[in-house]
Amino acid sequence: MHRKLVALRVRHAILDAKIERESRRPHADSLRLTMLKKLRLRLKEEVLKLEREFFRKPAQRGGVVSA
Numbered sequence: 001m002h003r004k005l006v007a008l009r010v011r012h013a014i015l016d017a018k019i020e021r022e023s024r025r026p027h028a029d030s031l032r033l034t035m036l037k038k039l040r041l042r043l044k045e046e047v048l049k050l051e052r053e054f055f056r057k058p059a060q061r062g063g064v065v066s067a
Helices: 002-024 030-054
Strands: none
Touching: 002 030
């Protein structure tokens, strides 16, 4: 799962760069910007979901912690 999280973060950063480049163009394509931003948001939501699962304490993962 850690590799997937890293890969999603990299893809998110790449989309950030593409959005930045497109928005700096003199005649930016608003449809392309909208599509890129929606994709970036989906990736961000997936990253947050995986982070919550990955960084959850062992007791919260459904496992039994013995004392």
